Amino acid sequence: MKIFKFGGASVSSAPAIKNVAAILEMYPGKKVMVISAMGSTTNELELLARSYYKKDHKTDGILQRIKDYHSRVIEELGVEAGNLTQVNHLFSILDERLKKMPSLHFDYEYDQLVCFGELLSTAIVSAYLNQTGTKNKWIDVRDSLRTDDTYREATVDWKWSAMLVNNSFTFNGVDLYVTQGFIGSTTTNQTTTLGREGSDFTAAILANLLNAESVTIWKNVPGVLNADPTDFADTEKLEELSYKEAIELAYSGAKVIHPKTIKPLRNKNIPLFVRPFDFPEQAGTVIKEIDYQLDLVPVYILKKKQALITLSPDDFSFVGIDLLSEVFSFFKSNRIKVNLIQQSAIDLSLCVDEPEVGLESVVMELRKQFDVRYNTGLVLATIRFYNDESLAKMGRGREILMEQKSRRTVRMVLK
Secondary structure, eight states: EEEEOOOGGGGSSSHHHHHHHHHHHSSSSSSEEOOOOOOHHHHHHHHHHHHHHTTOOTHHHHHHHHHHHHHHHHHHHHGGGGGGGHHHHHHHHHHHHHHHHOSSSSHHHHHHHHTHHHHHHHHHHHHHHHTOOOOOOOOGGTTBBBBBBBSSSBBBBBHHHHHHHHHHHHOSSEEEEEEEEEEOOOTTTHHHHOSSSTTTHHHHHHHHHHTTTTEEEEESSSSSSSSSSOSSSSSSSSSSSHHHHHHHHHHHTTTTTTSHHHHHHHTTTEEEEETTTTTTTSEEEEEOOOOOOOOOOEEEEEEEEEEEEEEEEEEEEOOHHHHHHHHHHHHHHOOOOEEEEEESSEEEEEEEEOOOOOOOHHHHHHHTTTTEEEEEEEEEEEEEEEEHHHHHHHHHTEEEEEEEEOOOOEEEEEE
């Protein structure tokens, strides 16, 4: 049994969905399809969630755009009205949700609305496949994937999920399941999400719990490249990566794989293939257990929307373990991810993801104890397998605010 994960670009239009159907025909046998929201639907649903939460006048217009987009795809696919029961039901639930007053918990409301992207895309793809002769069963993954209630970045309850997933994905009378990435639910059936781009992680979870033969992530790139082609010209495809190397790249911000994807696969020694959906016959990149030293070309990763915060204790005390513990607890409680740290005797500098709502309230709180300096709108650049040429290329014309080097990796905070 194989797990196939299709991202938003691979189901963004009627021709794209027909291409997905053709890929399925190339790979007979038992499969679970994990599908993301269509195109930029998640972005639209994020706008919808913010509009709904603020109770402004934009909600109806955003919702109509989402409906029109999905209706256009359905029409171009030629899905008959009798096969759209699930799709219509989902839109009805969404309409009713938006008529209610929002709670005071934005992250909770976000998860209850953004989940409809994956639910709608999978319902449409499932209906199209069944209508065209590819028998499948649509499954609401929220009935199987249990999490805690950390909305927008939920933690999986592996014990409960293992039992529920194996009860749902039995392959009795059907060889193909269509389900959602990115979403789960609590024990009280409140929808949660696993973090942006979390569909890869869902595919890995299901692969681990179902003991899959492999996972294939179908992307609009030839495989894992040594840089994002939107930021760098002349990229090169990496033919293979070890699990360890893939984790390093994903953690540093490589967009091709969600950072949490690798561990569930490594634990069961399940290979991960990253392949191009436009050229499905190509091999792409394989990520697997490798017992020899990789010698790769420099790999460039840019993580944007970063802030650099430098803290200096007001009382001129040293930056010791107690202070570090206190600072990290503060950032954890504010759900701000720390990506890079550097300390001296009396200064502590941290490169962090910029919060959606800005840093002002965080800085105000920190200034009760520290002298605080900070910059926003920065880029955290990582070069794995760096050399002199790659260092010069990355630093050329840019101001470097902080830099760290190890044997294989250099990381720089850039203006």
